[in-house]
Amino acid sequence: MPDTTRLSPSEVKQLALPGPLSLDCGETLETVRIAYETWGELNADKSNAILVCHALTGDQFAGSDNVVTGRPAWWPRMIGPGKPIDTDRFHVIATNVLGGCMGTTGPASPGPDGKPWGTRFPVITIGDMVRAQRAFIEALGIDSLFSVMGGSMGGMQALEWAVQAPEKVFTAVPIATAARHSAQNIAFYEVGRQAIMADPDWCDGLYLAEGRRPARGLAIARMAAHITYVSESALKRKFDRGLQDREKASFSFDADFQVESYLRYQGHSFVDRFDANSYLYVTRAMDYFDMAARYNGRLAEAFKGTPVRFCLFSFTSDWHYPPEASREITRALAAAGAEVSHLEIESDKGHDAFLLDEPVYEKALAGFLTANAELRGI
Numbered sequence: 001m002p003d004t005t006r007l008s009p010s011e012v013k014q015l016a017l018p019g020p021l022s023l024d025c026g027e028t029l030e031t032v033r034i035a036y037e038t039w040g041e042l043n044a045d046k047s048n049a050i051l052v053c054h055a056l057t058g059d060q061f062a063g064s065d066n067v068v069t070g071r072p073a074w075w076p077r078m079i080g081p082g083k084p085i086d087t088d089r090f091h092v093i094a095t096n097v098l099g100g101c102m103g104t105t106g107p108a109s110p111g112p113d114g115k116p117w118g119t120r121f122p123v124i125t126i127g128d129m130v131r132a133q134r135a136f137i138e139a140l141g142i143d144s145l146f147s148v149m150g151g152s153m154g155g156m157q158a159l160e161w162a163v164q165a166p167e168k169v170f171t172a173v174p175i176a177t178a179a180r181h182s183a184q185n186i187a188f189y190e191v192g193r194q195a196i197m198a199d200p201d202w203c204d205g206l207y208l209a210e211g212r213r214p215a216r217g218l219a220i221a222r223m224a225a226h227i228t229y230v231s232e233s234a235l236k237r238k239f240d241r242g243l244q245d246r247e248k249a250s251f252s253f254d255a256d257f258q259v260e261s262y263l264r265y266q267g268h269s270f271v272d273r274f275d276a277n278s279y280l281y282v283t284r285a286m287d288y289f290d291m292a293a294r295y296n297g298r299l300a301e302a303f304k305g306t307p308v309r310f311c312l313f314s315f316t317s318d319w320h321y322p323p324e325a326s327r328e329i330t331r332a333l334a335a336a337g338a339e340v341s342h343l344e345i346e347s348d349k350g351h352d353a354f355l356l357d358e359p360v361y362e363k364a365l366a367g368f369l370t371a372n373a374e375l376r377g378i
Contacts, residue, residue: 035103040087053150101275119205149173178325192221219267231350
């Protein structure tokens, strides 16, 4: 029997922003809807709210199963009663980013003419995502956040919050991230975008109106990106050169190796839960992210005088956003006089370590939040 309990992205929990949203590209979105989920109770003075920001392929379902795709929560190790982000103490909020495809306004949403935006949707930035989140949090009646945190692109949003609205953020936890996208990361994401746009079913971005989907291109984009999320040692440990359901090579272009089969699975399963145009827009937003560029190349100037208390995490085997990227942010924060700590976690799991079982990381995050909650009287 088919699963009839799943919702469409338009049926998830949403809030319409009270006014238009001005974008960095110079355009304005007249109507924006933000999809979100929450866990834990907001206290009387609304001082215990934590905003969890998701990575590129994540969504608002950080602490509970996705009611659209049926997939499990992406951060269940962290969010919940007695967990590092303790929902007995904190009110946890997660939104789907602007440009996303899980209910927040994006290229798959209806445009002014009622048809899907497609590539008519304006190009967005991480700054635009955070401006949308700020309007959303304000609409909830929350004046300031106890913490903003996230990994990868979520870490970029945490940094952006601290620069856009430092008076609205008590603590920030950027995890496995960087203050700007490197040339290497731009290159990987460009390969993915070109794969999508080369798919004949992309239809110049208007595939939804045509009743088509560039599934092959999106699957290839996912495969290319996924390679950057894992370390060489993790791939060797899990697959090495093992053959897939065979005793010898087939001398064909079938998936002879386990790692090939794994990547193909990652690609094919991704197309069932993500919109191809959202992939184009969100990766482009990450490419444009460069905090120092706004301050004549001086990153410390971005944080000058900030009252925000920072805790950064990085992982030794992460080559997508290597530890040096977090060290650079830490040095800039220290030069700006900010309260900052940085923990470099020994791990062989690559970039995805921030989503996986890393006890030292989990304990340190819990300690940082607990200490600062006590400081704030929560």
